Amino acid sequence: MKKWAISAVVYLLVVIGGYLAYDALASGNEEVSTDGHSTGHQEEINGEENEPKDEHGDDHGEHSDTDTTNLDSEVTVHLNGAEGKINLSLVDTEGNAVEDLEVNHEKLLHLIVVSEDLETYVHLHPDEVSPGTFETKHDLPEGEYKAFVDIKPKKLAYHVGAIPFTIGEEHGEHGHGNELEADTDFTKIVDNHTVTMEPTSLKSGEEITLQFDLNGDTPEPYLGALGHVVILDEMGEEYIHVHPLEGDEPVFATSFRNPGIYKIWAEFQFNGKVFVFPYIVEIQ
Incomplete structure (x- = not known):
């Protein structure tokens, strides 16, 4: 017991x-x-803290430059294209004029216009004629175009999207594809100015550096930079506006999310005049 x-x-x-x-x-x-x-x-x-950082800021443009293509835009752009003049109005979701914009490379608004076949390219800077309303003259011939309004609203979300419009009579449906062929030679001559593009890679999903050999020409400051690069995909829908990296050389960093054919327009100013050098690349 x-x-x-x-x-x-x-x-x-x-x-x-x-x-x-x-x-x-x-x-x-x-x-x-x-x-x-x-x-x-x-x-x-x-x-x-561990999200991928874009060390070049908005140098990657609007897609851009920062990936904003999946964001809901709080700004709507209304565009009226006519012979000799383009009118733009910016409104928020309540229909109020959007007038609080940041100055972006010396301008409140950059207007990129390309023809439907991506052959014609112009970079315009409309004047603000009233709050949220801009206007510019142009000498574009009749045809179908796409506009890209590049702005930075201070308090509203915005991403750049293609705005189809027609000057003159409409001759067909917008949005058809283009059969672009990639360049085999990246040296272009425009008005006796020779510029060679030297990409570090042509692969999607990685940072690509676009270096430009100006063959002895010295670029002048243009809109606060040594040059500007605009990129569109073959359909003219995906827009990338690239600014040069810091330094005294025309070097640009960007990336391509998807493989495909893209057209690149590089703008440089020599002797007070802006020249545009077009390139077509195939991204693997």
């Missing part, structure tokens, strides 16, 4: 000791979880 009583006491002490040990271990784990050593590490992995 005494042996049974002693065994019961020992068993009871073991149970109590085990419970106390478990309680201490659980309390210790709670402290690790709340002082930031475990949950803090998870936040660092999933939070902004």
Whole structure:
């Protein structure tokens, strides 16, 4: 009988000791979880600190430049194209004029216009004639075009999208594809100025540096930079506006999300005049 009583006491002490040990271990784990050593590490992995950073800022343009193609735009652009004049109005989701814009490379608004077949390219800077309303003259011939309105509203989300319009009579449906062929030679001559584009890669999903050999010409500052590069996909839908990296050389960094055919327009100013050099590339 005494042996049974002693065994019961020992068993009871073991149970109590085990419970106390478990309680201490659980309390210790709670402290690790709340002082930031475990949950803090998870936040660092999933939070902004570990998101891929664009070290070149908006040099990658509007797609751009920053990937804004999946954002809902809070600005709607209404465009009226006619012979000799283009009118633009910017309104927010409530129909109010959007007038609070950042100056972006010396201008409030950059208007890129390309023909449907991507042969014609113009870079215009309409004047603000009233709050949220811009106007510019042009000498575009009759035809089908796409406009890209490049602005930076201070308080509203916005991404650049293609705006089809027609000058003169409409001759067909917008949005047809173009059968562009990639260049085999990246040296272009425009009005006796020779510029060679030297891409570091032609692969999608990675940063690509576009270097331009101006063959002895010295570029003049144009809109606050040594040059500008605009890129469109073959359908004329995906827009990228690229500004040069810091330094005294015409070097641009960008990337392509998807393989395909793209057209690149490089703008440089020599002796007070802007020249546009077109290139067609195939991104693998």
